[in-house]
Amino acid sequence: MRYASIPLNRNQHGWLSGQHYVTPHPTLSGDLTADWVVIGSGFAGVAFARRLAEINPQLNIVMIEADTAAESSSARNSGFVIGLPHNIGSSTAELKRANAYRTLLQEGVSQLEQLIKRHDIQCDWENAGKYHCQVEQGNEAILEEYASHLALMDEPYQILERDALYKKLGTHFYSKGIFTPNCVLVNPAQLISGLAHVLPENVRCFDNTPALGIRYGRQAEVITPYGTIKTAKVMLATNALSPEILPGINCQAAMATFASMTEPLSAGQMASLPAMQSWGLTPVNAIAGATFRFTADWRFLIRQHVIPALRGQVDEKQTHRVALRHQKFFKKVFPTLGEVKLARTWSGTIAVTRNGAPVWGQLNKFVYTAGGCNGAGVSKQTVAGSLLADRALNQDNGLIAAMESLGEANFLPPSPLLDLGIAGSLLKERFLGRKET
Numbered sequence: 367m368r369y370a371s372i373p374l375n376r377n378q379h380g381w382l383s384g385q386h387y388v389t390p391h392p393t394l395s396g397d398l399t400a401d402w403v404v405i406g407s408g409f410a411g412v413a414f415a416r417r418l419a420e421i422n423p424q425l426n427i428v429m430i431e432a433d434t435a436a437e438s439s440s441a442r443n444s445g446f447v448i449g450l451p452h453n454i455g456s457s458t459a460e461l462k463r464a465n466a467y468r469t470l471l472q473e474g475v476s477q478l479e480q481l482i483k484r485h486d487i488q489c490d491w492e493n494a495g496k497y498h499c500q501v502e503q504g505n506e507a508i509l510e511e512y513a514s515h516l517a518l519m520d521e522p523y524q525i526l527e528r529d530a531l532y533k534k535l536g537t538h539f540y541s542k543g544i545f546t547p548n549c550v551l552v553n554p555a556q557l558i559s560g561l562a563h564v565l566p567e568n569v570r571c572f573d574n575t576p577a578l579g580i581r582y583g584r585q586a587e588v589i590t591p592y593g594t595i596k597t598a599k600v601m602l603a604t605n606a607l608s609p610e611i612l613p614g615i616n617c618q619a620a621m622a623t624f625a626s627m628t629e630p631l632s633a634g635q636m637a638s639l640p641a642m643q644s645w646g647l648t649p650v651n652a653i654a655g656a657t658f659r660f661t662a663d664w665r666f667l668i669r670q671h672v673i674p675a676l677r678g679q680v681d682e683k684q685t686h687r688v689a690l691r692h693q694k695f696f697k698k699v700f701p702t703l704g705e706v707k708l709a710r711t712w713s714g715t716i717a718v719t720r721n722g723a724p725v726w727g728q729l730n731k732f733v734y735t736a737g738g739c740n741g742a743g744v745s746k747q748t749v750a751g752s753l754l755a756d757r758a759l760n761q762d763n764g765l766i767a768a769m770e771s772l773g774e775a776n777f778l779p780p781s782p783l784l785d786l787g788i789a790g791s792l793l794k795e796r797f798l799g800r801k802e803t
């Protein structure tokens with residue numbers, strides 16, 4: 367048996383300080399049986415396990431996690447809980463898909479909001495909206511097209527030029543931006559670790575328990591270093607790393623992207639900026655450009671740079687190189703702030719598909735999955751996980767049709783062709799977006 371590689375980010379993320387860490391779930395010890403095994407406790411895994419358990423409280427559900435929810439990519443992200451697709455399009459088919467996608471995202475946002483209220487999860491949930499910004503001057507086409515698509519979808523938005531943006535963001539770096547109110551900002555690590563600790567009683571959770579592979583017979587057997595779990599069904603909530611456990615998944619590639627968090631600004635540095643509320647900004651080119659946030663406790667988050675990470679591994683040297691890149695970029699955006707140190711730089715994995723469609727549904731007699739997040743997963747993987755549970759237990763839910771309307775991910779060739787393809791498209795995007803950094 368070829369053992370699955372698990373995500374290994376040789377860095378620490380900046381979202382949790384010591385006192386916020388929740389105690390990990392126990393590690394598996396010995397063999398078990400279950401009706402369902404959920405592998406992975408990111409947004410897809412916890413949403414799936416919760417919904418399954420709610421539909422049938424008699425089910426014996428086991429959720430295993432290679433690390434902890436507080437260390438997953440779900441914890442390592444930038445904390446934009448989007449209620450609106452990044453890419454819309456203008457043809458009838460594109461608009462129909464974008465409308466279905468928006469309905470799904472808003473359902474994900476609403477599920478999360480209800481849960482944080484019900485369980486009092488402290489995660490700095492803020493209805494802050496989002497700025498979608500462009501650096502390059504003179505190329506109006508990208509944002510104009512985005513604005514026209516928002517109008518077609520009847521979405522409220524506001525266009526801001528450089529000086530108006532400065533008053534909101536404290537920088538003259540961006541030439542133009544579009545503000546849309548439909549986005550929540552959170553501390554993602556507090557959100558996902560909170561959710562993973564308030565699951566219904568018939569979900570037993572084991573942390574630091576990697577799935578090494580699945581053996582198939584009359585039942586499935588999930589192999590871990592500490593015991594084997596015999597089960598009727600498996601949910602692969604491992605997103606980018608799913609092909610490690612089920613090598614037949616040949617339509618998504620694992621990539622890594624990086625974020626840094628600065629130390630909080632001093633009172634003097636704050637005084638040099640316009641009076642600002644916390645904000646979140648996405649770039650017009652997600653590969654070359656930077657996602658930015660300013661938090662309520664006066665820190666900046668920068669998410670920028672994407673690399674292939676086919677087996678989910680990112681080492682210290684890669685992290686260090688990106689830290690230097692982020693530091694340089696930050697100085698360019700806020701040249702007058704003086705020294706602002708990066709407290710942490712970290713990475714996380716995402717799954718990318720060729721046509722942007724998710725990898726969602728039943729993969730074989732035993733295994734289901736909700737993957738192929740394409741870089742956005744807080745609201746999306748939440749709704750994808752909960753709808754998959756409905757589908758697996760034959761529950762009638764109108765949103766399943768919306769999920770299916772997003773289409774199926776296209777075939778991707780194996781390595782080394784895949785590596786060449788990824789390198790080529792990253793180069794292309796970095797070239798197209800070269801003026802955005």
Ligand SMILES: Cc1cc2nc3c(=O)[nH]c(=O)nc-3n(C[C@H](O)[C@H](O)[C@H](O)COP(=O)(O)OP(=O)(O)OC[C@H]3O[C@@H](n4cnc5c(N)ncnc54)[C@H](O)[C@@H]3O)c2cc1C
Pocket residue numbers: 370371372373405406407408409410411430431432433434435437438439440441442443444445446447448575576577578603604605606607611622623624625669713714715716736737739740741742743744745746747
């Ligand atoms: C830096 C960064 C910024 C991002 N910003 C945003 C953002 O602002 N908004 C947004 O919506 N999305 C964002 N994303 C994307 C988002 O984080 C992902 O889409 C989301 O985490 C996917 O959720 P998931 O549950 O499908 O998978 P994951 O969060 O990847 O969870 C999968 C889990 O499976 C576990 N696992 C893997 N292999 C095994 C195994 N063999 N055995 C047991 N467990 C295993 C992993 O440890 C992990 O905990 C960002 C991602 C990164 C990296």
